[in-house]
Amino acid sequence: MHPESFVYALFGLVIGSFLNVCIYRLPRNTSIALPRSRCTHCDTPIRPYDNIPVLSYIFLRGKCRSCGKSISIQYPLVELLTGLAFYGCAQTWGFTPPTFVNSLFLAMVIVLIFIDYHHQILPNVITLPGAVAGIVLSYFQDHRFYEDVFSSRIASHFGLENIQFFLGSVLGAITWAVIFVIVGLGYQKLRKIQGLGMGDVKMMLMVGAFLGIRLGFMTIFAGSLLGSILGIGLMLVGRANMRTKLAFGVFLGIGSAFSLFYGLDLLNSYLHYFKP
Numbered sequence: 001m002h003p004e005s006f007v008y009a010l011f012g013l014v015i016g017s018f019l020n021v022c023i024y025r026l027p028r029n030t031s032i033a034l035p036r037s038r039c040t041h042c043d044t045p046i047r048p049y050d051n052i053p054v055l056s057y058i059f060l061r062g063k064c065r066s067c068g069k070s071i072s073i074q075y076p077l078v079e080l081l082t083g084l085a086f087y088g089c090a091q092t093w094g095f096t097p098p099t100f101v102n103s104l105f106l107a108m109v110i111v112l113i114f115i116d117y118h119h120q121i122l123p124n125v126i127t128l129p130g131a132v133a134g135i136v137l138s139y140f141q142d143h144r145f146y147e148d149v150f151s152s153r154i155a156s157h158f159g160l161e162n163i164q165f166f167l168g169s170v171l172g173a174i175t176w177a178v179i180f181v182i183v184g185l186g187y188q189k190l191r192k193i194q195g196l197g198m199g200d201v202k203m204m205l206m207v208g209a210f211l212g213i214r215l216g217f218m219t220i221f222a223g224s225l226l227g228s229i230l231g232i233g234l235m236l237v238g239r240a241n242m243r244t245k246l247a248f249g250v251f252l253g254i255g256s257a258f259s260l261f262y263g264l265d266l267l268n269s270y271l272h273y274f275k276p
């Protein structure tokens with residue numbers, strides 16, 4: 001472990017504290033800047049020394065100092081997850097631009113996961129600017145993400161090799177979003193219920209822009225697999241049935257984080273396996 005990664009993880013904890021504010025306030029349409037954080041039970045403003053990521057939760061034993069009601073475990077959990085995400089980025093890319101690009105990506109993904117879990121929505125204020133950010137920042141992203149066959153072919157055909165990363169990002173965004181729309185419409189026609197929402201489509205726009213075509217696919221694959229396993233598990237214990245709707249954004253989010261860190265290695269070992 002590099003000491004710099006540890007310091008960067010501490011920075012991630014602080015960002016995680018801000019993400020908690022986004023998760024709570026964005027679906028409620030209140031400002032994420034003002035007012036200061038308050039206890040959700042008694043509305044008492046939280047003192048700065050009670051607002052230290054993770055540590056305050058432990059010192060306060062998960063209870064508000066004023067009213068004594070319990071503070072959701074989600075607060076330290078989001079902080080820890082963000083710290084871990086930032087740590088993973090620093091360990092993977094060191095202090096190079098992809099670390100900051102992917103820290104931003106994962107921060108948005110964490111917010112989407114928790115908002116979708118609670119409210120079954122994926123707010124446009126994150127997914128759409130997220131998609132634009134993914135394309136704009138593609139120059140600073142790990143360019144291996146964009147080295148897929150389609151982008152490479154198109155780039156070399158039109159003599160655009162020097163902006164192939166940009167093509168890879170745009171194609172990554174469009175491909176899976178379009179396929180989601182088609183699959184979603186087909187599903188709706190067949191089963192008369194909505195399987196994929198427009199929020200999922202816009203989330204894939206963002207994921208594809210950051211991760212490219214191949215890791216976008218892996219995101220969907222890993223997310224669906226995880227969702228199916230959990231769905232079947234819940235059905236077996238009688239907590240769900242065929243019509244239970246799980247928030248797909250949660251699984252896409254987990255799938256995208258998995259693909260970000262392990263996708264290329266998996267693809268390489270897979271290709272290696274099939275080569276003579």
Ligand SMILES: [Zn+2]
Binds near residue numbers: 040041044065066067
């Ligand atoms: Zn309170």
